[in-house]
Amino acid sequence: MEKLDFFAPRISADTKTFWEGCKEHKLEIQRCKKCGKLRWPAAFLCPDCLSSETEMQEMSGEGTLYSYVTFQKAFHPSVQDKVPYTVGVVEMEGGVRIISNIVDCEPEQLACNKKVKMKWMDCEEYTKPVFELVEEA
Numbered sequence: 001m002e003k004l005d006f007f008a009p010r011i012s013a014d015t016k017t018f019w020e021g022c023k024e025h026k027l028e029i030q031r032c033k034k035c036g037k038l039r040w041p042a043a044f045l046c047p048d049c050l051s052s053e054t055e056m057q058e059m060s061g062e063g064t065l066y067s068y069v070t071f072q073k074a075f076h077p078s079v080q081d082k083v084p085y086t087v088g089v090v091e092m093e094g095g096v097r098i099i100s101n102i103v104d105c106e107p108e109q110l111a112c113n114k115k116v117k118m119k120w121m122d123c124e125e126y127t128k129p130v131f132e133l134v135e136e137a
């Protein structure tokens with residue numbers, strides 16, 4: 001178990017289902033029942049059609065690195081021993097993008113459009129999806 005207070009999710013009524021799925025190691029993203037668009041983080045209304053009807057869609061965990069930043073300086077005391085660490089925007093099926101840590105790699109290995117896959121990071125109070133690079137043959 002890893003303790004990362006600064007990274008602890010702020011769980012709301014809208015995002016509760018997502019984080020409960022993570023606890024069970026199920027990556028589920030909210031999908032609009034009316035127009036079918038995936039969205040993350042979960043929200044009460046669809047930003048495209050304003051419908052409030054939603055369902056959860058289980059994701060493959062595969063994606064591509066859309067963008068990323070590697071922090072060389074700790075901007076909060078709780079991450080002092082974590083620097084350098086990388087936060088990325090990962091594009092998954094349906095075009096939905098989620099933000100999380102990119103782990104187990106050196107910053108110089110990273111580039112936009114590289115393939116990544118999700119893995120679970122179990123922390124004391126929550127479980128979160130993080131991503132690692134996929135070895136390209």
Ligand SMILES: [Zn+2]
Nearest residue numbers: 032035046049
């Ligand atoms: Zn919609």
